Amino acid sequence: xxxxxxxxxxxxxxxxxxxxxxxxxxxxxxxxxxxxxxxxxxxxxxxxxxxxxxxxxxxxxxxxxxxxxxxxxxxxxxxxxxxxxxxxxxxxxxxxxxxxxxxxxxxxxxxxxxxxxxxxxxxxxxxxxxxxxxxxxxxxxxxxxxxxxxxxxxxxxxxxxxxxxxxxxxxxxxxxxxxxxxxxxxxxxxxxxxxxxxxxxxxxxxxxxxxxxxxxxxxxxxxxx
Amino acid sequence: xxxxxxxxxxxxxxxxxxxxxxxxxxxxxxxxxxxxxxxxxxxxxxxxxxxxxxxxxxxxxxxxxxxxxxxxxxxxxxxxxxxxxxxxxxxxxxxxxxxxxxxxxxxxxxxxxxxxxxxxxxxxxxxxxxxxxxxxxxxxxxxxxxxxxxxxxxxxxxxxxxxxxxxxxxxxxxxxxxxxxxxxxxxxxxxxxxxxxxxxxxxxxxxxxxxxxxxxxxxxxxxxxxxxxxxxxxxxxxxxxxxxxxxxxxxxxxxxxxxxxxxxxxxxxxxxxxxxxxx
Numbered sequence: 115x116x117x118x119x120x121x122x123x124x125x126x127x128x129x130x131x132x133x134x135x136x137x138x139x140x141x142x143x144x145x146x147x148x149x150x151x152x153x154x155x156x157x158x159x160x161x162x163x164x165x166x167x168x169x170x171x172x173x174x175x176x177x178x179x180x181x182x183x184x185x186x187x188x189x190x191x192x193x194x195x196x197x198x199x200x201x202x203x204x205x206x207x208x209x210x211x212x213x214x215x216x217x218x219x220x221x222x223x224x225x226x227x228x229x230x231x232x233x234x235x236x237x238x239x240x241x242x243x244x245x246x247x248x249x250x251x252x253x254x255x256x257x258x259x260x261x262x263x264x265x266x267x268x269x270x271x272x273x274x275x276x277x278x279x280x281x282x283x284x285x286x287x288x289x290x291x292x293x294x295x296x297x298x299x300x301x302x303x304x305x306x307x308x309x310x311x312x313x314x315x316x317x318x319x320x321x322x323x324x325x326x327x328x329x330x331x332x333x334x335x336x337x338x339x
Numbered sequence: 340x341x342x343x344x345x346x347x348x349x350x351x352x353x354x355x356x357x358x359x360x361x362x363x364x365x366x367x368x369x370x371x372x373x374x375x376x377x378x379x380x381x382x383x384x385x386x387x388x389x390x391x392x393x394x395x396x397x398x399x400x401x402x403x404x405x406x407x408x409x410x411x412x413x414x415x416x417x418x419x420x421x422x423x424x425x426x427x428x429x430x431x432x433x434x435x436x437x438x439x440x441x442x443x444x445x446x447x448x449x450x451x452x453x454x455x456x457x458x459x460x461x462x463x464x465x466x467x468x469x470x471x472x473x474x475x476x477x478x479x480x481x482x483x484x485x486x487x488x489x490x491x492x493x494x495x496x497x498x499x500x501x502x503x504x505x506x507x508x509x510x511x512x513x514x515x516x517x518x519x520x521x522x523x524x525x526x527x528x529x530x531x532x533x534x535x536x537x538x539x540x541x542x543x544x545x546x547x548x549x550x551x552x553x554x555x556x557x558x559x560x561x562x563x564x565x566x567x568x569x570x571x572x573x574x575x576x577x578x579x580x581x582x583x584x585x586x587x588x589x590x591x592x593x594x595x596x597x598x599x600x601x602x603x604x605x606x607x608x609x610x611x612x613x614x615x616x617x618x
Contacts, residue, residue: 116376172393173519184524192378
């Protein structure tokens with residue numbers, strides 16, 4: 115089970131999304147997951163190996179690394195991407211439930227084609243609208259929470275070159291040097307920007323859905339009159 | 340055979356599960372297996388090479404690591420996930436057996452054209468009768484394995500927290516030696532995460548068990564208050580509406596017995612000109 119399987123699972127959601135939702139999914143997979151897998155993982159690959167402290171004291175390096183990097187950027191991004199893509203599964207489950215209901219309805223009446231039923235696209239109306247909107251809301255929430263977690267843990271988004279550590283068993287204060295700090299800062303900023311773009315897309319999609327419903331309602335009441 | 344292979348095998352079971360069962364499967368694959376593969380394995384990747392002891396005594400490092408980590412978290416989780424997902428295969432086997440029986444029945448009643456045989460594969464089995472017991476046993480085994488592994492974790496690594504420093508006195512280490520573990524905080528975070536996901540899965544399994552029992556009791560109460568309703572299986576209902584043959588309905592309700600006995604009890608079928616090669 116890896117990112118490819120997640121792509122297969124979420125590909126199904128694409129059919130029932132709005133256009134903005136489809137753009138968001140593409141940005142997620144191309145600019146975040148793909149960049150994480152092909153580039154970022156290699157940049158952070160030697161993070162502990164090449165974290166060097168100016169001391170021969172055994173254990174000092176381990177303790178200082180653990181003190182300054184409680185959870186690595188790569189793992190945080192992986193968790194963020196998993197959490198952010200999961201609300202879309204609510205929509206998948208709702209659509210599957212609607213298909214099941216439709217199948218029950220049709221079964222009592224005439225014959226039907228299973229393949230056609232699988233291919234029918236459900237419009238985002240009624241309960242599905244609420245499910246879809248909640249999934250977008252949760253996406254925005256998770257994105258914001260993770261961005262805050264990043265900011266809180268790493269005091270800003272810059273990777274310093276030098277850290278001063280005085281945790282036991284390090285004698286006094288020891289200089290520790292981070293490997294590839296500039297490259298890491300670049301990738302951190304890149305992932306941050308893409309995360310902001312995704313949040314913007316989600317907020318736009320939310321507004322679009324709300325406006326669509328508000329515009330349809332007066333039109334419906336006007337038509338009835 | 341890797342996690343993707345397991346996913347392929349279990350996706351087939353998904354179709355015959357309850358809704359809670361499907362949610363459980365998604366939680367297992369996305370929040371446990373996927374997190375294990377993309378994140379946890381790299382956190383524990385350097386656990387041995389970065390385990391440092393404050394000594395130059397050869398062998399002390401190896402002995403202390405082995406003493407404090409008899410089996411690594413990552414391997415324990417992999418075993419847990421394999422054992423927890425395997426009871427679903429019992430259900431898959433039972434479903435395959437039932438589909439085989441239905442196909443045989445179709446062939447004997449003379450409706451063995453490819454279209455009907457394909458439909459046997461595609462339709463969803465109702466969880467009733469013997470399949471209900473198989474399904475409930477598989478859920479019970481899942482619960483048992485989850486609980487057993489959580490207990491094993493607690494026994495091996497009390498408190499679920501990864502400490503920064505362990506003091507080791509095993510031979511050949513001289514006296515007591517300080518040993519430092521790599522990435523203890525990150526490991527604690529992931530241990531707690533996997534523990535939470537495991538607890539959620541236990542709750543889902545319990546909910547599914549309760550749902551199945553309540554549904555079975557409700558069905559039984561409905562049947563006892565309304566005895567005239569047909570006890571036919573899902574497939575029997577479909578056939579009867581298409582072919583309007585009461586004999587076939589009866590045949591399908593007695594599907595547990597041998598097929599020969601079924602046809603002997605219903606000579607009406609043979610009168611209609613169906614040749615029974617199995618009789």
